[in-house]
Amino acid sequence: MIEYENLKKVNEPFRDAFRKSFETLLDSGWYILGGTVETFEREYASYCGVRHCIGVASGLDAILLSLKAFDFKSGSEVIVPSNTYIATILAVVNAGLKPVLVEPDIRTYNIDPGKIEEKITSNTVAIIVVHLYGKVCEMDPIMEIARKNDVRVIEDCAQAHGAMYRGKKAGSFGQCNAFSFYPTKNLGALGDAGAVVTDDGDIAEKVRMLRNYGSRRKYHNDVAGYNSRLDAIQAGFLSVKLEKLDHINEYKRTLAGLYLKHLSDGVIKPVVAEESFDVYHIFPIRHKKRDALREHLLKSGIQTEVHYPVPPHKQRAMNNILGECDCPISAEIHETILSLPISLCHTEDDIAKVIEAVNQF
């Protein structure tokens, strides 16, 4: 059986370094924030090419605290892609703001820059872009729209560690940007973890307070904050893996290259653009008979996933929030998309077997 993912195998090469990192932390006697977290924050800010990184408890919290840092008026509108993992939209709702959905470009699966401006009103305060599956959105036109309309940009980089657009890394375009280090991500912890990255010192300071009960100084609280600190154990593990992130991305790009070259044109493959450095958190293909293809692959001993089976606007949780919503492009993607195995735990031989089975269908 070719598994879709095997996190034990993915983390095996890091076992000794994880042990060492854990023992150093254990011996330090300091388990909340402190040196281990600060070291990772410095390293990750430098990796992304920004001034500040603030470690938080999860990717969802990273988006939520980014939004809270701007002090937007309650009920203000935030543009979000209709084709995303629901966390992006939940963060907007949990921040007391109103999500306004924009459809994706059917070729890139990312928010369509040509459809953003028609959704901007006098109540719009921000655009959240999501670099889905490891491909950065078309940031030049998006930043221009934001500048023209005087709204902020927040990047949801949960699936795009190290991905680039025109040579610039994900997380270095918007004013305040969010990462998840959920275990399956290209930079994945061994538990929940996230981070906010920004060039803006005031925003960084605000997020730092918000993640720690709204406190700058112990037992003095300036704003109503949260407990959303990056766990020091996870920060240590993330520093270990960060050293190998470029290698992980290159490996996934090699496997993606095999798919792109050898998969038949019977399936729709991800587009490749010169200005994009994609990191293939996921390798999505599309097929009209997606479920039958998935069944065929399973019978051939190959596990796949669907990211995602139900679009956010069709989720029960969103019934009273988004109301009647027509997102045909997003719906079509959700009906036809299939994620093929692409992970550190797969060999080129595994990928050849997947290609053969897909091409037989």
Ligand SMILES: Cc1ncc(COP(=O)(O)O)c(C=O)c1O
């Ligand atoms: C696009 C996107 N945004 C946000 C999140 C939320 O991250 P977390 O699970 O760390 O809260 C995820 C996580 O899977 C994601 O894929």
